Amino acid sequence: MLVEGKNISFSYDGFSLALQDVEVTIEKGEFLAILGCNGSGKSTLVKHFNALLPLQQGELRVAQIDLRDEGDIWRLRRLCGMVFQNPDNQFVASTVEEDIAFGLENYEVPREEIPGRVRAALALVEMSGYEKRAPNTLSGGQKQRVALAGVLALEPEIIIFDEATAMLDPRGRQEVLAIMDKLHKAGRTIIAITHFVEEAVAADKIILMHKGRVLACGSPKAILTDLDLMKEAEMIPPLPVRLYHDLRQAGIYLKNCPLTDEELVEELWQLRSKT
16 A cells, blocks of 8 residues: 555644544555545645644554654655645746756756756656746646646656646646646556546545545545535535436436536437437
């Protein structure tokens, strides 16, 4: 198991709990979506994975590193890269290539290896040719892809996207989601924190959180089609799921509950073919 945590609790102020007895398991190569509304504890949980927040209570191991051992924090942060909501907060240099190289220099990567690492990371996010561009001249989606390249250059085992599409327009969101899918198919372990239910559909597994607790953990089909569970989490199910239930109330029964627009079209086509 790549990540394994038990009974994790955390408080920012020493009184109210932002996390309450959370358990989490993540396998190598898995695409996990952590879904929940604002204040549910999603970001608080994942900031434990690379020790941005200290482990106050419970047990947590990431890539065989015990989070209670402070001596392994820097190794852990190299193994577990994070892409944040606002890419502008991650830029420290005047050009794209210098920005990506900065992280490599911090981790004492041999100087002769850095140019190749920079080029390879930019190629992975489809940003080759932008090496000399200033980050502030890029679109939102391009900035987020460059921020991701800076993480990928360090060759982490786990890549965390902490609401990485929240500030992007629809095109920028699709660009980042496409890169996430590409990395997952290449065998990377992906953790995506989001409050967009449509983004969770592509995951292998969903952890649904509410008020610091894990309400459920399971496949997208099991989580997103459970209306009572989604209501408890104060989340709105995907549009195809809502349409499925609206049609049932109107006496029109689809064979399967669709999660995506494509699945909805297929179900409606099969229904039409029977009439």
